[in-house]
Amino acid sequence: xxxxxxxxxxxxxxxxxxxxxxxxxxxxxxxxxxxxxxxxxxxxxxxxxxxxxxxxxxxxxxxxxxxxxxxxxxxxxxxxxxxxxxxxxxxxxxxxxxxxxxxxxxxxxxxxxxxxxxxxxxxxxxxxxxxxxxxxxxxxxxxxxxxxxxxxxxxxxxxxxxxxxxxxxxxxxxxxxxxxxxxxxxxxxxxxxxxxxxxxxxxxxxxxxxxxxxxxxxx
Amino acid sequence: xxxxxxxxxxxxxxxxxxxxxxxxxxxxxxxxxxxxxxxxxxxxxxxxxxxxxxxxxxxxxxxxxxxxxxxxxxxxxxxxxxxxxxxxxxxxxxxxxxxxxxxxxxxxxxxxxxxxxxxxxxxxxxxxxxxxxxxxxxxxxxxxxxxxxxxxxxxxxxxxxxxxxxxxxxxxxxxxxxxxxxxxxxxxxxxxxxxxxxxxxxxxxxxxxxxxxxxxxxxxxxxxxxxxxxxxxxxxxxxxxxxxxxxxxxxxxxxxx
Numbered sequence: 001x002x003x004x005x006x007x008x009x010x011x012x013x014x015x016x017x018x019x020x021x022x023x024x025x026x027x028x029x030x031x032x033x034x035x036x037x038x039x040x041x042x043x044x045x046x047x048x049x050x051x052x053x054x055x056x057x058x059x060x061x062x063x064x065x066x067x068x069x070x071x072x073x074x075x076x077x078x079x080x081x082x083x084x085x086x087x088x089x090x091x092x093x094x095x096x097x098x099x100x101x102x103x104x105x106x107x108x109x110x111x112x113x114x115x116x117x118x119x120x121x122x123x124x125x126x127x128x129x130x131x132x133x134x135x136x137x138x139x140x141x142x143x144x145x146x147x148x149x150x151x152x153x154x155x156x157x158x159x160x161x162x163x164x165x166x167x168x169x170x171x172x173x174x175x176x177x178x179x180x181x182x183x184x185x186x187x188x189x190x191x192x193x194x195x196x197x198x199x200x201x202x203x204x205x206x207x208x209x210x211x212x213x214x215x216x217x218x219x
Numbered sequence: 220x221x222x223x224x225x226x227x228x229x230x231x232x233x234x235x236x237x238x239x240x241x242x243x244x245x246x247x248x249x250x251x252x253x254x255x256x257x258x259x260x261x262x263x264x265x266x267x268x269x270x271x272x273x274x275x276x277x278x279x280x281x282x283x284x285x286x287x288x289x290x291x292x293x294x295x296x297x298x299x300x301x302x303x304x305x306x307x308x309x310x311x312x313x314x315x316x317x318x319x320x321x322x323x324x325x326x327x328x329x330x331x332x333x334x335x336x337x338x339x340x341x342x343x344x345x346x347x348x349x350x351x352x353x354x355x356x357x358x359x360x361x362x363x364x365x366x367x368x369x370x371x372x373x374x375x376x377x378x379x380x381x382x383x384x385x386x387x388x389x390x391x392x393x394x395x396x397x398x399x400x401x402x403x404x405x406x407x408x409x410x411x412x413x414x415x416x417x418x419x420x421x422x423x424x425x426x427x428x429x430x431x432x433x434x435x436x437x438x439x440x441x442x443x444x445x446x447x448x449x450x451x452x453x454x455x456x457x458x459x460x461x462x463x464x465x466x467x468x469x470x471x472x473x474x475x476x
Contacts, residue, residue, distance in 0.1 A: 072224055073431055074232045077476055094473075096248030096278065105473055109239055 001026040001161065001193045002047060006058040009042050009051075009216075016042050017053070018216040026160075029187055029194040031204040034213035040197040041165055043213065047195060048084060048163040049076050064160060081110050085154030085192075089166035093138040093146055093153075100125060100134040103152045110157050117156065124152040128182070144175030151182065155190075162186075164196040168203060180206055229432050230455040233466040240469030241402045241462065250274045251395055251404065253285040260408045261297035264340045264396060265330060267406075269296070271392035272326070272376055273315040284315040288323065300331050322373045329364045336363075341396070341409040352416050352449070354380035354442070357389050380418075380442045390445070391420035394461050404465075417461040419452055421445050424471035425464065431476065 002024040009017040016039045024030055032040050045051035046061065049068050053059045061068050064083065071079060093102045100121050107117035125134050128148040138146055147167065154162055164183075168176035180203045186192050196207065204210045212219045246252065254267035270285040291311045292299040299307075308327050312320040337343045343363065349355035358381045365374050378384035398414050399407025419425065421440050426448075429435035434451035437444040452460035470476035 072228075073476070074224060074228060077232075077470075077474060081474070101244075108242075108244070109469075109474060111235075111239070 001028070001064060002195070003060070003062040004047055005060040006056060007043070007046055007053040007061070008056060008059070009039070009046065009053050016216050017046070020213075020216070020218065022047070022211070024193060024195060026193055027187055027191045028209070029183060029196070029207045030209045030211060031196045031198050031207040032211050032213055033198060033204045034219075038213045039216040040213050044163055044165055044195065044197045048086065049080055081106060082157060083159060083161065085157070085159035085162040087147075087150055087154050087162060087164040087167045089169035093149060095138050098135050098137055099130060099141065099145075099149045099152075102138070102149055103156050106153060107156045112157075121152065121156060124155055125149070128152055142175075143171050144178065147171055147175065147179060148182070151179070151186075155186070155192075158190070159192065161193045161195065164194065164198075166198055166200075167196065168198070168200050176200060177202070224433055226454070229434060232432075233455060233463050236466035236469055237462050240465040240473070241400070241404055243403050245469065245473070246404055248278050248282075250278065250281050250285060252282065253289065254395065254406065256289070256294075257296075259297065261334070261339055262295065263406055263408050265292075265296040265300065267392050267395050268330075268340065269326065271388045271395070273318050274388050274391065276316055280315070284313060288313055292327075297334070300327055301334060303327070303331070318376055321370050322376055325370055325373045326364075326376075333363065341411060344393070344409070345411045348412070348416065352418055352446075353390075353393055353412070354386075354418070357386055357393075360389075380445070383442045385421045385440050385442055385445050386418075387420045387422045387440075390418045390461075391464075393417055394420060394464060398459065398461060400459075400462075414459045414461065415453070415457060418445050419448050419461050419464050419467070421448060425467035428467045428471045428476050 004020065004022040007017055007020045008015065020043060032043065034040055042051065046053050052069065059069065066079070068076065068079065097105070103121040103125060104117055108114065122134065125131060128151060130145060130148055130152070133141055133145055141149065168179050171179060183194055184206070187194065196203065198204055250270045253270040254263045257263045257266055266289060269288050273284055274281050289296065291313065308324050311324060313323045314320070333340065333343060343360055344353060344356040347356040347359040358379055361377045361379050364377055378386040378389065380386050394417055395405050396409040397407065397412050397417055398405035421444055423440060426435060426440045426444065429448055435444060435448045437447050449460060452463045456462060
């Protein structure tokens with residue numbers, strides 16, 4: 001599903017990632033752990049096409065068989081909108097849009113029929129225990145509810161892969177546990193592959209594989 | 220093109236995004252909702268002009284303060300401006316960041332003068348068109364406002380393209396008034412001015428997207444950048460180049476492009 005070969009990244013002459021390779025199978029849930037500043041988010045951003053590695057003929061990132069480093073910005077934008085879901089620590093919901101509107105935005109961008117998308121968004125929100133808050137705005141929701149709305153938004157376009165950066169970093173213990181269990185349910189139901197950067201030991205211990213990144217290298 | 224993208228590919232991409240973002244669903248939090256409360260041309264242009272003037276900062280605050288301005292004008296801006304005395308205007312008070320009651324009262328007085336000298340705001344802009352853009356018209360509006368006896372502090376609230384400013388807010392206002400389509404966002408209540416001579420409202424977000432696409436090279440967001448961007452967009456659609464403002468805005472805000 002994901003194949004990363006020989007990725008390096010340098011910022012201001014400092015090597016943040018040093019020749020990293022990684023393979024992730026379909027339906028696998030992996031976690032990337034390590035101390036702050038180890039390069040976890042940089043790696044996630046590169047694998048998820050939000051950033052590019054240093055130029056090197058041997059560097060490759062394949063997602064679903066597609067050489068994403070060869071795509072131009074327009075093709076990348078389309079690729080992201082249709083194939084990938086993102087969940088961040090600070091869910092980045094749009095404050096002026098209700099829960100259901102936030103979920104619908106990626107579907108509208110993808111050009112899916114609005115009525116169909118709405119039905120699907122309602123179903124997703126319902127399955128995440130958010131049926132009663134569909135018309136509420138982010139500021140009216142708890143942190144856990146906001147994060148579940150972000151999960152619904154990440155799922156609306158049926159992504160094959162979800163990239164999550166500290167998804168429970170901003171949640172209390174109970175909400176974190178519910179969110180972590182949700183990832184595994186989604187894997188069972190939709191065969192989604194997850195790549196998760198986390199400091200949360202409980203979550204990383206639940207994943208199929210835990211990869212430790214230290215100073216830009218696997219340890 | 221700097222980005223290595225083909226022009227046709229960029230045009231197709233921007234056309235696709237225009238259809239997505241020129242949509243009332245995406246403007247519910249936009250200041251354009253204020254002039255949408257009115258149906259009379261002059262009410263639309265006054266409410267649009269005042270709203271655009273204070274359209275910087277948090278959207279929520281812009282909308283709240285624009286609504287407050289409309290309330291102060293009894294929600295009949297044209298009628299209020301034409302029939303109000305200096306004493307009436309002097310009672311009004313508003314504060315939006317650096318736009319305060321001195322600026323607001325002065326704007327109202329000058330709008331009253333404008334409607335005594337011209338049929339409407341459109342006429343002032345129309346009569347001062349030079350070349351193939353509205354830069355001179357904006358300059359003339361500014362000159363009209365700041366001819367004599369004006370508070371110096373208020374001059375900062377109308378930018379001048381001939382002094383190098385990108386004039387984002389007034390170009391946005393002009394897009395609202397001039398662009399006409401069936402999507403229900405822009406008004407198109409100004410019929411004498413062709414959308415082909417509009418300039419794109421350039422800000423940090425639309426500038427970033429335009430540079431990434433390779434249709435803008437200049438680094439500063441100033442009038443020269445506006446001219447460069449306009450030239451690019453006019454190749455894509457000579458009749459309606461500023462429709463791509465929706466594309467650049469949506470890509471920046473909703474897609475983090």
